[in-house]
Amino acid sequence: xxxxxxxxxxxxxxxxxxxxxxxxxxxxxxxxxxxxxxxxxxxxxxxxxxxxxxxxxxxxxxxxxxxxxxxxxxxxxxxxxxxxxxxxxxxxxxxxxxxxxxxxxxxxxxxxxxxxxxxxxxxxxxxxxxxxxxxxxxxxxxxxxxxxxxxxxxxxxxxxxxxxxxxxxxxxxxxxxxxxxxxxxxxxxxxxxxxxxxxxxxxxxxxxxxxxxxxxxxxxxxxxxxxxxxxxxxxxxxxxxxxxxxxxxxxxxxxxxxxxxxxxxxxxxxxxxxxxxxxxxxxxxxxxxxxxxxxxxxxxxxxxxxxxxxxxxxxxxxxxxxxxxxxxxxxxxxxxxxxxxxxxxxxxxxxxxxxxxxxxxxxxxxxxxxxxxxxxxxxxxxxxxxxxxxxxxxxxxxxxxxxxxxxxxxxxxxxxxxxxxxxxxxxxxxxxxxxxxxxxxxxxxxxxxxxxxxxxxxxxxxxxxxxxxxxxxxxxx
Amino acid sequence: xxxxxxxxxxxxxxxxxxxxxxxxxxxxxxxxxxxxxxxxxxxxxxxxxxxxxxxxxxxxxxxxxxxxxxxxxxxxxxxxxxxxxxxxxxxxxxxxxxxxxxxxxxxxxxxxxxxxxxxxxxxxxxx
Numbered sequence: 001x002x003x004x005x006x007x008x009x010x011x012x013x014x015x016x017x018x019x020x021x022x023x024x025x026x027x028x029x030x031x032x033x034x035x036x037x038x039x040x041x042x043x044x045x046x047x048x049x050x051x052x053x054x055x056x057x058x059x060x061x062x063x064x065x066x067x068x069x070x071x072x073x074x075x076x077x078x079x080x081x082x083x084x085x086x087x088x089x090x091x092x093x094x095x096x097x098x099x100x101x102x103x104x105x106x107x108x109x110x111x112x113x114x115x116x117x118x119x120x121x122x123x124x125x126x127x128x129x130x131x132x133x134x135x136x137x138x139x140x141x142x143x144x145x146x147x148x149x150x151x152x153x154x155x156x157x158x159x160x161x162x163x164x165x166x167x168x169x170x171x172x173x174x175x176x177x178x179x180x181x182x183x184x185x186x187x188x189x190x191x192x193x194x195x196x197x198x199x200x201x202x203x204x205x206x207x208x209x210x211x212x213x214x215x216x217x218x219x220x221x222x223x224x225x226x227x228x229x230x231x232x233x234x235x236x237x238x239x240x241x242x243x244x245x246x247x248x249x250x251x252x253x254x255x256x257x258x259x260x261x262x263x264x265x266x267x268x269x270x271x272x273x274x275x276x277x278x279x280x281x282x283x284x285x286x287x288x289x290x291x292x293x294x295x296x297x298x299x300x301x302x303x304x305x306x307x308x309x310x311x312x313x314x315x316x317x318x319x320x321x322x323x324x325x326x327x328x329x330x331x332x333x334x335x336x337x338x339x340x341x342x343x344x345x346x347x348x349x350x351x352x353x354x355x356x357x358x359x360x361x362x363x364x365x366x367x368x369x370x371x372x373x374x375x376x377x378x379x380x381x382x383x384x385x386x387x388x389x390x391x392x393x394x395x396x397x398x399x400x401x402x403x404x405x406x407x408x409x410x411x412x413x414x415x416x417x418x419x420x421x422x423x424x425x426x427x428x429x430x431x432x433x434x435x436x437x438x439x440x441x442x443x444x445x446x447x448x449x450x451x452x453x454x455x456x457x458x459x460x461x462x463x464x465x466x467x468x469x470x471x472x473x474x475x476x477x
Numbered sequence: 478x479x480x481x482x483x484x485x486x487x488x489x490x491x492x493x494x495x496x497x498x499x500x501x502x503x504x505x506x507x508x509x510x511x512x513x514x515x516x517x518x519x520x521x522x523x524x525x526x527x528x529x530x531x532x533x534x535x536x537x538x539x540x541x542x543x544x545x546x547x548x549x550x551x552x553x554x555x556x557x558x559x560x561x562x563x564x565x566x567x568x569x570x571x572x573x574x575x576x577x578x579x580x581x582x583x584x585x586x587x588x589x590x591x592x593x594x595x596x597x598x599x600x601x602x603x604x
Binding site for chain 1: 526
């Protein structure tokens with residue numbers, strides 16, 4: 001309502017001034033006023049959320065209106081008349097959806113050089129309103145069928161994830177990810193999980209230096225930050241990303257990130273540490289994640305990642321995580337150090353990727369002894385864990401087509417008992433290898449119908465793992 | 478033996494970097510139009526390739542943007558540009574940017590594309 005009053009006052013004031021000028025000047029001012037009214041109407045529609053982009057409506061709008069909307073939003077650029085016939089792009093709307101367009105070649109011309117046109121300038125409040133934009137909700141879902149040999153089969157709504165964000169200004173943005181695992185959360189421990197995996201605010205300063213704080217994903221490995229079902233092969237995430245790197249690894253923290261140029265980007269955070277009292281022999285660090293639940297920050301962890309993606313199809317990365325983890329075990333403060341390298345490359349119809357991860361934990365002798373005394377069971381935590389995998393995929397159809405089938409093979413080697421402290425023996429069933437063979441059918445790029453067969457082996461002569469057959473349906477929207 | 482293992486890992490991961498020093502095909506001046514720069518850009522979770530473009534003032538930058546996976550957005554806030562880059566197989570988006578004023582023009586993905594959507598950014602530097 002306040003905005004409407006301002007509009008009415010502006011119009012009234014303009015009308016009073018008009019009475020004092022010549023007819024020619026009056027005519028000119030009338031034309032100018034009409035333009036202003038169009039502009040203000042557009043702004044009002046945006047504020048009232050009535051201008052959600054609809055392809056048909058955009059196509060019907062005259063180019064002048066589109067240009068005005070764009071200029072009102074940014075005040076230093078003007079869209080030129082749209083060059084080709086067809087749908088016209090819109091300026092940023094209240095829901096921040098880009099212009100919806102036909103999925104063919106599209107053209108937009110814009111200048112980055114024109115100063116603000118004083119005649120079209122708008123109140124600063126309008127500028128603020130136009131720059132504060134809201135993103136729609138997106139998300140991904142993952143539905144699985146798993147059959148482990150000699151065990152019963154199960155259907156699982158494994159993940160239901162919603163992502164949404166908000167732009168407070170051009171340079172202050174919020175992003176979040178909320179996940180429900182296994183469909184049902186009872187709060188009694190053994191069923192599903194409801195997690196806030198990401199909820200942070202970015203403060204954008206320079207391309208090479210920006211700030212971020214809140215609930216963050218640890219920037220370690222391929223899948224921790226890149227886990228939408230269509231973006232990886234296999235129904236389940238890799239064993240290395242489950243038992244060596246505890247994906248999804250998230251916690252509260254803050255840090256910096258940016259683009260260093262020549263294809264290099266980085267992230268470096270200070271985060272809440274892991275809890276060493278919950279490490280174990282089989283799943284390594286996994287139980288030690290605090291997940292932002294009143295995270296103890298007696299110690300802090302430092303983590304970072306450097307990525308290279310200067311060539312189309314190629315992405316290389318290296319990451320580290322280091323921190324003391326002994327806040328809940330008196331007198332013992334084991335240091336955990338994670339080092340990781342990964343690479344992905346797509347060429348012709350082939351998709352190649354690999355990852356290596358190495359984990360060192362100090363003071364494991366004291367830690368195992370303390371936990372055995374307090375809990376009655378020796379957790380047999382290793383002082384070194386290591387895992388790696390390589391994967392080859394082949395597109396059965398040319399990769400640029402949306403309708404695709406990709407066959408893949410992956411070899412994984414992962415050992416959560418690789419090196420033990422003096423006086424402790426490794427449990428050989430946790431020195432494991434996996435051969436995963438499968439295929440992913442993409443009826444369209446955002447839907448993945450997956451199949452794989454996983455052959456598991458370990459070094460134990462007593463305890464043997466079981467192979468599994470897995471089917472999955474995952475989608476992104 | 479341990480050192481050899483690490484050397485092998487580094488060699489495998491870093492070998493493609495030497496190839497990366499070759500001129501990128503993504504940037505090219507057209508022979509007919511000396512002040513036109515054509516940028517063939519790939520948008521993929523969660524980066525643009527190339528992500529940093531430097532041009533001289535007065536250059537017209539023609540972006541041909543295609544996606545390697547899902548829908549992305551391409552937005553240059555300072556220029557009022559905000560368009561969809563269609564999914565893999567959906568064609569390419571062409572954007573013409575007249576870079577006649579010096580400055581920095583940040584671009585970003587404006588269509589949520591995954592967990593790392595906020596990392597997907599780039600810069601046009603007009604000198």
